[in-house]
Amino acid sequence: MSLEDVKAYFRPFNRDKDIIELQLSSATVDLAAEHLHVEPERIAKTLAFRGENKEGAMLVVTAGDARIDNKKFRKTFGFKAHMLSADETLDLVGHAIGGVCPFAVKHDWPVYMDESLKRFKTVFPACGSSNSAIELTIDELYSYGKGKAWVDVCKDWPEVEKEG
Template structure:
């Protein structure tokens, strides 16, 4: 049902018709990229962490980015601890594979990682395991009511490696 709350959220911006629903799963970065026909890095994944007072915080990052624990601690002042699937559902109203910063069950702080700023548009999920919407970074910031842009990820700005581990 959480795709319903996401569509309601986008209705307030007159964008509900832009929510894409697929016949195939988009539950992982790789599946979403294959379904949409883009590189995995352009999938905006939403990661859920335990924040202060057990309220979750969400970090939206590029599909090829990985959380850097040291950077995370420097930015937020606490250790990065991901929520369990049950906690994610309780805090966001979305199940794993469809988690997004829209149509949330409760008001949560949303942070956008700079790993996404290299793309004109990205594709975050829309509350189900077979949905997405194409948004610019500015639109993602607006529609998610994000708190700030942060630099808490690694791996996305490193040169790709060949099969033998050498930079391409």
């Protein structure tokens, strides 16, 4: 049902028809990149964390090759990074692991976009299922994903300009 929610979310923007539905799973960065024929780093992965005071949730969208840096996360948000379990993610965010995205989220949780995404003109976030995606510019991702702020909470990605 989550894919249908995301389609409905994009309908007012006339972007619901731009959602790519794959025949095969795109539940991991590598699978998504392979099936979409793009570099893995251009897959925009959405990670769900326990919110401040261990209640609720928050989402961080990163480039496919970036990993959360616990020190940067703590410095930025003031608390330790605790990823939600698969059940918690589905319950609080409304999307199952492999399809988590910042669109049609179950509650109005804060969404942060990591600086690692700014290397690209376009990226491919999931759309609520383990076999869907949409190509968006960075500005569209921030806007449609209701970004609260740009943050620098990742490591292991090359800080060089790339075209996409």
